[in-house]
Amino acid sequence: MNYQTEIERRKTFAIISHPDAGKTTLTEKLLLFGGAIQTAGAVKSNKIKKHATSDFMEIEKQRGISVATSVMTFEYNGFLINLLDTPGHKDFAEDTYRTLTAVDSVVLVVDSVNGVEEQTRRLMEVCRMRDTPVIVFINKMDRDGKNRFDLLEEIEKELNISLHPMTWPINSGKDFKGVYNLVEKNLLLFTAGTKADDEDAIHLSDLGDEFIDMKIGERDANQLREDVELIEAVHGDLNVADYLTGKVAPVFFGSAVNNFGVQEMLNTFIQIAPTPKQRETSSGAIAPNDDKFSGFVFKIHANLDPRHRDRIAFLRVCSGKFERNKYYHHVRLDKDIRFSNPYSFLARSKDVIEDAYPGDVVGLFDTGNFKIGDTLTEGDNFYFLGIPTFSPEIFKELVNKDPMKAKQLEKGIQQLTDEGVAQLFTQFGGSKKIIGCVGDLQFEVIQYRLLQEYGASVEFRPLPFYKACWLTSKDSKKLEDFLRFKQQNTAEDKDGQPVYLAQSEWFLNTEITNNPDITFHFTSEVHK
Numbered sequence: 001m002n003y004q005t006e007i008e009r010r011k012t013f014a015i016i017s018h019p020d021a022g023k024t025t026l027t028e029k030l031l032l033f034g035g036a037i038q039t040a041g042a043v044k045s046n047k048i049k050k051h052a053t054s055d056f057m058e059i060e061k062q063r064g065i066s067v068a069t070s071v072m073t074f075e076y077n078g079f080l081i082n083l084l085d086t087p088g089h090k091d092f093a094e095d096t097y098r099t100l101t102a103v104d105s106v107v108l109v110v111d112s113v114n115g116v117e118e119q120t121r122r123l124m125e126v127c128r129m130r131d132t133p134v135i136v137f138i139n140k141m142d143r144d145g146k147n148r149f150d151l152l153e154e155i156e157k158e159l160n161i162s163l164h165p166m167t168w169p170i171n172s173g174k175d176f177k178g179v180y181n182l183v184e185k186n187l188l189l190f191t192a193g194t195k196a197d198d199e200d201a202i203h204l205s206d207l208g209d210e211f212i213d214m215k216i217g218e219r220d221a222n223q224l225r226e227d228v229e230l231i232e233a234v235h236g237d238l239n240v241a242d243y244l245t246g247k248v249a250p251v252f253f254g255s256a257v258n259n260f261g262v263q264e265m266l267n268t269f270i271q272i273a274p275t276p277k278q279r280e281t282s283s284g285a286i287a288p289n290d291d292k293f294s295g296f297v298f299k300i301h302a303n304l305d306p307r308h309r310d311r312i313a314f315l316r317v318c319s320g321k322f323e324r325n326k327y328y329h330h331v332r333l334d335k336d337i338r339f340s341n342p343y344s345f346l347a348r349s350k351d352v353i354e355d356a357y358p359g360d361v362v363g364l365f366d367t368g369n370f371k372i373g374d375t376l377t378e379g380d381n382f383y384f385l386g387i388p389t390f391s392p393e394i395f396k397e398l399v400n401k402d403p404m405k406a407k408q409l410e411k412g413i414q415q416l417t418d419e420g421v422a423q424l425f426t427q428f429g430g431s432k433k434i435i436g437c438v439g440d441l442q443f444e445v446i447q448y449r450l451l452q453e454y455g456a457s458v459e460f461r462p463l464p465f466y467k468a469c470w471l472t473s474k475d476s477k478k479l480e481d482f483l484r485f486k487q488q489n490t491a492e493d494k495d496g497q498p499v500y501l502a503q504s505e506w507f508l509n510t511e512i513t514n515n516p517d518i519t520f521h522f523t524s525e526v527h528k
Contacts, residue, residue, distance in 0.1 A: 003321060003357055007288050010359035011273045012082040012316075014099050016127075017109035018117035022139040026109055026256040027085040031074055033266055071314060071361045079270045082361050097126050098372065098420060101387050102298040102316040102361065104274045105133040107265070108249070109256075112138050112145035112172060116158040124159045130386075131246035133274055136163065137265055142190065142255045144173030152251065162248045164238050165231050167264055169253040170220055177216045179253050179261050180224055182231065183238075183268070189215060190260055240272050276359035279318050281375075283382040286319045288358035292378040293320030293328065295362075297370050298387065300419045311415060312363045313370040320378060322356040331375045331383055339364050371495075372420045388523040391468050392423050392436030395501065396443060396460035405456045412454030416446055417494055425468065425491035425499055428483060434491060434501070435460065436468055465489075465501040467508060469520040478517045486511075497524065 017023040072083045084103060086096040100106065106127055110116065127134055138151065146154070152163050170177040178189040187202045202215070212221045242248040250268060254261020276288040286294055299314040315322075322328075327336040341352050342362045356362045364370070375383040400409050413433065417424040422442050425434040437443060443460050450456045470493070473479040479498065483490045489501050500520065502508035512520050 003289055006357040007359065008275050009078065009080050010082065010276055010357060011079055011105070011270060012084075012103050012276065012359045012361070013105045013107060013269075013273060014084040014086050014096075014103045015107045015109060016086050016096060016100075016120075016123045018111065018114070018119040021109045021111040021114075021117075021120075022256045023109045024085055026107075026137060026139065026262065027072070027083060029256055029259050029262045030081075030083060030266060031072060032259070033076060033263055071363075073361070076266065077270055080360075081270070082359060084361070096123065097390065098298050098387060100126050100130065100132065102296075102314075103132070104277055104359065105135070107135050107137055107269070109137050109139050110151075110155060112140050112148075112151060112253075113143050115146055115151060115154050121158060124161070127246070128160070133244050133246055134161065134249040135243075135265065135269060135273075136249045136251045137256075137261075138251060138253045139256050141169050141172050141179075141253050141261070142176045142258060148172065148253070155251075161246075162242075163251045164235050164243075164248050165253075166238070166250045166268055167252050167254070167261060168224070168227055168231060170216055170224055176255075177220060179264070180228065181264055182228065184264075187212065187215070188261070188264070190255070190258070238272075243272060244274055276318070280385045281382045282385060283380075286382075286384075288319050290319040292380065293322055294318050294375065294377045294380070294382075294384075295322065296376070296384040296387065297364075297372060297374045300366065300370060300372060311366040311368070311418075313366040313374075315362045315364055315376065317356050317358050317360045317362060318384065319358055322360070322362060324352070324354050328376045329379050329381075330369060331377060331381055332371070333369060334381075337369060337376075341365055368415075368418075371418055389420075389423065390438065391522045393438055393467070394440060394443075395425075395434055395436050395463040395465040395468070397463055398433040398435050399459050399461055401457040401459055405454075408454045409450065409456035409458065412450045412456050413446075414494075416449060422446060423468070424494045425501070426494075427491045428487050434463060434465075463501075464503055466504050467502045467522070469500045469502065469508070469522060470524045471498045471500055471518055471520060473518045475517045478515070482515060482518055493524070 015023050015027055072085065074081055074083070084099050086099050100123075108120065108124070108127075110120065124134075136155065138148075145151070148169055152165070155161070156163055166183055167179045167181050169179050176190055178187060180187050189202065202211075212224070215221075216224070238250055239248065243250060250272070252261055252265040252268070254265070256262060278285045278287045281294075295315045295317040297313045297315050301312050301314070322342070324342055325338055325340055327338045329335075330337050342356070342364055353362065372389075373383070373387040398409075398413065400406060413424060413435075416422065417435075423436040425436060426432070427434065435443070435446065447458060447460070450458055471479060471482070482500075483498055486500065489503070491499050491501060493499055500508075500511065502511070508520070
């Protein structure tokens with residue numbers, strides 16, 4: 001069977017940025033254009049009762065931040081778009097890194113006021129590792145920010161990527177008058193407090209037209225002519241091949257909260273963004289148009305609906321066709337499973353689907369069968385590569401405050417760590433449970449969710465560890481001896497892999513030097 005037409009309709013991408021750059025607001029506007037929602041929600045506002053569609057957990061609504069990746073599917077101009085809105089906060093970076101393994105391209109949102117921020121750099125490094133195609137959306141042009149040329153220079157230098165402007169702003173902040181579309185040769189004028197519309201675009205045959213002087217004033221019109229002449233001389237036309245290999249990033253300017261410049265980006269995105277690509281597995285590359293179904297789990301979310309104790313595994317379809325009620329092979333467990341209610345998503349609202357194609361993200365009800373990185377196939381035994389677990393940076397001991405709820409705590413912490421919110425280490429020779437996270441906010445989320453969803457009350461005690469390293473060795477005797485001598489500093493992760501918990505960089509380097517037969521890993525392949 002040939003699935004080519006279905007594959008070519010699909011575009012799967014993630015929106016990434018530093019916190020507060022406007023990522024979730026941009027997600028809302030894209031859903032609005034796709035007709036998926038009728039009114040866009042405010043991420044944080046006392047006046048507006050409707051929250052952003054993609055922020056559905058109670059803690060997200062209270063704080064006005066995204067703490068979990070949400071998946072949304074909508075149609076636009078005949079294309080089926082799978083959009084993954086990721087957490088911007090650095091404490092949830094690991095969820096974002098893993099989400100980037102499940103997408104084909106990325107939209108990076110940069111705040112025009114603050115420019116490139118720390119988290120933007122880290123996210124970009126992950127995109128670099130995979131040569132992911134990137135489109136840059138420079139947001140908040142209606143606020144007083146940096147000079148647009150300076151901003152482009154800063155992004156190029158800091159993120160080590162060539163930029164190609166597709167639209168160009170006329171001023172910024174209070175004087176922001178709109179954007180000129182360099183490709184379509186039209187002018188979109190901005191009026192504060194109103195939403196941009198298709199009818200607002202003024203088509204121009206020539207920038208020399210005096211009509212522009214009337215609309216935006218002679219000084220700004222001359223400045224625009226100069227800027228456009230310079231950009232066209234330097235950049236010329238966009239080379240789509242360079243974009244697809246991650247060498248060049250098209251740039252759009254706008255204001256997501258005012259719908260401004262968003263549709264221009266979406267129109268270009270559906271024309272140039274890559275369709276699903278082939279993926280590396282333990283038995284070679286798998287192409288999307290292979291007849292046999294395959295896919296991998298990149299995210300697990302417990303209690304998506306608090307009234308039902310449910311767990312949903314997010315599966316990225318990589319090849320073939322996924323069908324409801326058909327048996328598929330779970331490679332790690334070596335057993336066949338079928339799914340009677342697979343879902344497509346709009347954040348929290350779910351629709352049962354009959355089938356799915358490469359590029360789609362499907363929600364599968366999970367009774368505890370799945371871990372992040374698991375592979376489902378139509379009978380073959382292989383697994384997808386490149387889904388990493390990163391070494392945590394903060395470690396705390398989990399202490400149960402209510403011994404009567406030990407069972408609930410055990411179940412809760414198992415489920416939350418299966419989700420990848422944090423990593424669980426159990427110390428050798430003891431039952432001390434150590435939680436490792438990338439950031440402090442994750443501990444708050446774990447504490448909150450254990451209490452709200454499982455009724456378990458816990459506290460965390462800080463531990464003096466600096467890094468966790470997974471250990472492997474060809475000489476099992478040497479590894480055993482090391483684990484026995486270093487009992488205070490060793491543990492096993494929840495898959496039973498041995499881990500060394502270093503107290504400082506000096507201790508770590510000393511152990512690496514003193515134990516040449518043991519390899520210390522800072523990331524672990526999830527499927528092990």
